[in-house]
Amino acid sequence: MISLTRGKANKNFDLTRLLTTIGIIIILVLWLIPTIGLLVTSFRPLPLINTTGWWTALNVNNGPAAAQHPDPNASYVEKLSTRFTIDNYVDALTGYRGTKSYLTDCRSGTKPLGMNCNLSDLLNPRGMGRAFLNSIAVTLPSTILPIAIALFAAYAFSWMNFKGRYAVFAVLVGLQVVPIQMTLVPVLRMFAGMGLNGTFPAVWLFHTGFGLPYAIYLLRNTMSSLPKDLFESAYLDGANHWKVFTTIILPLTTPAIASLAIYQFLWVWNDLLVSLVFLGGSKPVMTYQISNMVTSLGAGWHLLTAAAFLSMLLPMIVFFALQRYFVRGMMAGAVKG
């Protein structure tokens, strides 16, 4: 029956099939080209970035005379090798703002301003190396704390019976969509009074507060869908809530915890507003550093593209390695509204 349908349908399907294929390809190309442009540009020397389009990167003869290979008879591969560089990444990581490049300066013996030409330059406050460490320092506690707290609350909401359970949870559902902007000013003033502005705990606490409603909601939905028999037999065997929580619930919710952790991790990693407000320039994270480079003068496309790619590296790895969990976390977050 099915094969008959398909055969019959095929005749007038062909044109549709072709058009949809074209549609798919157009969309895919549109989606890929901007990122490819960034990636290619981040590996090109500055003089070439400013004079030729990244799509001509494989043309080894264009651009200013200074960018040409010294030997005009060199082979294509030799010429090509001088037209790509990792200098941009080194300069971005170290926060180099000179006129040549960090490596050139260091090799010629003139130390760039405020730098030592050794590994300690990776910790230069202007560089993306330092910003990477700051981002990690912000992100890890901001991921672990809300999930830890949410696990307890979600357990109470799904397997304990108490007055007001339903009402409290409904409030929580509503809190999920409260925009961050709504709470920034009072929290900023509160932190100012406590001397917390510009410190990591300020960001950890804020992200914990804001991550909680969604974390509790997701974990509660997972926990309450576990089969009831599991619990009943455990209780009949004399287990208390704590025992059930640690030996039954935690192992069974691990996939949900993984999705949630990835979601929260990327959310915090990619966040600009909270870091901008509570950390600012005192402990610059990657997003802050890049947004600063965009608006301030002196950071050309070579630095900007390399810095942007450095900030995407970790999210991309997480995304491609743990895609299933990531998508699940995002989707559960979606239904929250």
Added chain:
Amino acid sequence: MAKPTVAPVMRQGKFVPWLYLLPAIIVMSIFILYPMINTVNLSFQNASGTASAETTCREGQACWGAFENYRYALTNELNTSSAKAFWNSFWVSSYGNMVKWLVGMVSGTVIIGLLFAVWVDGIKSEALAKSIIFMPMAISFVGAGVIWKFVYNYGTSQVQTGILNAIISAFGGDPVAFLSKVPLNTFMLIIVGTWMWTGFCMTLLSAAIKSIPEEIIEASRIDGATDYKIFTKIQVPIIMPTIIVVITTMVINVLKLFDIVYVMTGGNYGTNVLATRMYTEMYANSQYGRGTAIAVILILFIVPFIIMNIRRFIKEEAMR
């Protein structure tokens, strides 16, 4: 209120549940509930929150009393000298831009997401195609801002290193300063938002399409329905509830949007949205009263969706 999910044997004292809830309730009270109330309170006060907003009124100028910050937040960008001036100023104000963002980005993400989900459904490299569209979700708005700033780059010399202007030049057109030309710039920013969020809509819609029983589609195909008919008369109506969820989610996301505008134009050249305006009032101008008033207006836009959310939650609970 005894919910069926809790078996009688699991009952416990009155105290224990709150012990489990306490950390969460404390943190959320300090960082969400208390600040919300405080924000509303601050919005009725002056720049530093020391006196009523009424004291900021000036003699001979419009004044809304305690609502003075709201007057500022609602009308400052608008030119009311004539109907035409009002119309023109509205469309470059943060409210006009909000409308553009809502219409442009919500329809863009949902339509492209839906089409793509239907098109790739069942093809050989479906998973790969989907992850390409979803990939921008993993990167930051800041990163996306840089990516697209480069696409829109407006060369200073004869050379166009931004691909869009290079294409325009190749066809003999004049290069365009995409990010400073009003009203084009807001639409160029909306494209960035659409690029980022289409994957999200597509994934949700794709899951919904896949949950439609195969027999329904097969049956209508036997009855001679074309792909187009199947799409409009069967698939779309069946997944309507999901489409609505996606739309409301996107509306909330768009209303809160900050980073794209902040990174790409800083809210200049008539691209301000509510969130960037709030940030400017708070930081550049140290106007806490005005900043919080804008925040309250923002949440008023979102309240209907909060109510929808709770309603849907209650309905879902009833079905459990």
